[in-house]
Amino acid sequence: MSIRSVSRALSAALLMAVLVLPAFGGSGTEADPWVIGMSQCNLGEPWRVQMNADIEAAAKDKQNIKLVYKDAQNDTLKQRSHIEEFVGQGIDLLIISPKEAAPLTPPVKKAYDAGIPVIVLDRRVMGDNYTQFIGADNKLIGEAAGIWVANALRGKGKVVELKGLMTSTPGQDRHSGFRKGIEGSDIEVVFEADMQWLEPNARKEMESALARHDEIALVYAHNDPGAHGAWLAAKAAGRDKDMLFVGIDALPHEGQAYVAQGILAASFEYPTGGKEAIENALKILAGEDVPKEIVLKSRVFTPENLKNGGEWLGGDDTAEEDDEWDDLDFTPGQSGQPVL
Amino acid sequence: MNAAQRILAQPATRAFIALGLIVSLGFVFHADGAFHKWSTHRDMLRQVSEHGILACGMTIVILTAGIDLSVGSVLGLVAVVFSLMSIHWGWNPVLAVGACLALGAACGTVSGSVIARFGVQPFIATLAMMVFARGLAKYVSGGQKISQSVQNADGSFGYVELPRVFDALDARILGGNVSVVTIIFLVCVVVTWVLLARMRPGRHLYAIGGNEYAAHLSGVPVMRTKILAYALCGLFAAVAGICHAAQEYQGDPEAGVAYELTAIAIVVIGGTSLMGGRGSILLTLLGTLSIGYLEKILSINAVGEASRLMLTGGIIVAAVLLQRRRA
Known part of the structure; x- marks a missing residue:
């Protein structure tokens, strides 16, 4: 390419840039x-x-x-x-x-x-x-999941934990929080594996867990696709009815849909904050003061509460923008759905 | 060279030895007897089938001294398109499968044409297709998984029935002992074997891999055969993509990332030469089993991620070195 054509192309590009750049x-x-x-x-x-x-x-x-x-x-x-x-x-x-x-x-x-x-x-x-x-807060969500699991299993049972990437903070927090949540109960994690947040890996690891353990009461996966992958494995082995599946994230078209289909017993929301x-x-643009830090509230979705938009974790007084939740009266452990 | 040495020098024998060594690891580290259950082996075969299907296409391309990096992306694209067609558009399964196979073959044909007609390096041409197909998968799906869930008019989510073709492909037959995807994989192996060992284009593929110029001089239609190789590779990637969607009950635009590397590893562990011209589908079948058992044994023993990666790397090198040793 000659220098002239290069410069011509450049100026054309510049002109384009000026024309398409928004103000x-x-x-x-x-x-x-x-x-x-x-x-x-x-x-x-x-x-x-x-x-x-x-x-x-x-x-x-x-x-x-x-x-x-x-x-x-x-x-x-x-x-x-x-x-x-x-x-x-x-x-x-x-x-x-x-x-x-x-x-x-x-x-x-x-x-x-x-x-x-x-x-x-x-x-x-x-x-x-x-x-x-x-x-x-992934730790709090993991802990809520742990407490929910301990309640759902009445404090005793063999559990499989399918971890996200353990080199990532969410993976570590969802793990340590969960362990804290089941502390003091007789819940035993009999098999744990890293599935790197990926559904095909979760299915693979779950097949190994099923091969090793004849008795599994519940699968806790660090995300909903992981829980779904585990369910696919259990279904293929004809054992999906013998155990519960719990996931995290509760995206409307993923975790919530799996709950609606009866695949997951619970999915814990990891809110996006969008x-x-x-x-x-x-508020900031209007010149108002805002808090330096907002920790988002999270919900748990179960087949029972899905129609009502889930249940807030940590009680009902905290969801500032969802006043309607104040009217609902929750008792911890009611209908098997514990709250933090 | 006596008879025993001759047999040992066979690539197939060596691939068998590598596989045998890996399987024997399973008998040593059997994870409370989990390795002795048939269901473990059945599940291993299901897991590795998709990679094996990709490796069938990869074998064809590697025999011509080429490479196809786009298979993982084409798998993802087909998984998305297949889910869209069968779950949301309600297409007849035969039509959806046909359209998806055509899509995969079209992707391969484009790569193959760029390589054969314009002399672009296979690495570059298929790298471009890898990026393009991934982008197309994300565009078609809007970046979201195509699953049974649908958004209602009021913004809430419901879900539609799963088409029967998904269940059929994810099922097990022969008394629940063999997964359908494993059967599909074996069919792919047989089809590839017939092509490579029994048909003229197969011989042409070997000739091109051995010496492209000589093949051209002896009347082999080099351009057409190369395009055919990549088209078949894309076709197999589409088969794997359909299996992937069926096994996940959804089309994930991120599916199949880095699967091309596993497929290449399978072909190489089997003993097919990356330089082209030497190798066979039997070797790829053995390589598939080796990789499958390696993953399965690490998985049932719940080996941690870090050690798993290191062990996999070490064992792949060991298996390939075993292939190389002169008898």
Whole structure:
């Protein structure tokens, strides 16, 4: 290629860039809405697709904001440049669900120092150079699952634990929380294996568990696809009716659907925080003060409570935006559904 | 060279020895007798069938001194499309299977044409197809798993009935002793064997792998045969994709990530040469069993993830070295 054609191509590209670049920065009116940048670390996991969908649903009828999404495809450096692009374009607020803390802390700090409010979703960054952190607590959810399991089995039984990736924080927390939850009971974990969050692996590991143990009362998997994979294995062995299956995440089209089908006895919600992020973003943009940290409440879904939208963990007084739950009267252990 | 040495020098003999060594590990580490149960072996065969089906196609391509990195992505794409067609669009199973096989073969034909017509390296051309097919799978599915759940008009989720074809493919026959996917795998092996050992295009594949230029000079239709190799590889990937969807009751756009590496490992452990021209489907069958037993033995013993990866790496190298040793 000659130098002339290169420069011609370059200028064409530049022209294109100028034409398609949206105008950034707004004043919060319908004609000139605030621009919120959403930096997602990857859209390979259904849970993160759900997070974006939750954000989109919450922002749909808000005329005064405009969202720009970027997907870093699980690449830390890509996510870093996405943040830098957002800062360069002068967005009004940044929502980031970071891939990992250490390398993304400096770019987030730069955005924050440049006067852009930052909401950090799900995974943390280091220090306190952000406006707000919104996330759920895997340890608490794991513990709630452990207590539920202990109650459902009346304090005694053989359990299989199918772990997520044990080199990842969610995997470690869902494991240690669960162990804490069943502490003091006679629940015995007879088989545990790492299934790397993947359904085919869960099915494989469960087949091994079934081959080794004739008596399994319950399978606790660190995510719903894992629990579903275990159910497939048990079904193929004709033993799916002999045991219960419990999973985590409770996405509407995954865990909740499995509960509706009677496959899972319970699925524990790991909330995405997408809705809360938009609510708080609007408060921040309107100049209101928001708490530095929000720990999301989580629900447990069982066949009995699915129609009512699940049951909040940790009692009924805490779900601030769901006042209707205050009217419901829960007794721990009622209908076999314990609450924290 | 006496008779015993000659037999030992056979690649098939060596593949048998590698398999035998791995199986004997199972008798030593039998996990409270779990290895002695038939159900363990039956489940192993089911688990490895998908990889084995991919390895059938991979064998054909590797015999021509090529490689196909796109099989895992094509598997994912077909799993998504098959689930869409049969669960949500209510297509007749025969039609859905046919369309999916055509889709897989089309992906392979595109890769093959780019390789054979334009002389692009197989590694690059199929790498491109790997990325493209994964993207297409995500586009078609909207990034979500295609399962029985459907969103109602009011935003709530319900679920539709699972088409019978899923149950049929995930079932076991012969008194519950053999999984249907294992039968499908064995059919793929037989089809590949007939092609490679009994048909003219099979001989052409070996000739191209041995020496492409010489094959061209002796009248082998090199371009057509190469395209055929990749088309078949895509077709087998589609078969595996349908089996995958049936076994998961859903189409996951992320399905099959890194499966191409397992398929290549199976072919290589069997003893088929990556340089092309030497190898057979029998070797791939033995390689499939070796990988299957290796995974199963590690799994029933609940070996931790870290040690499992290290052991797998070590045993693969050992198996390949055993293949290589001159008698």
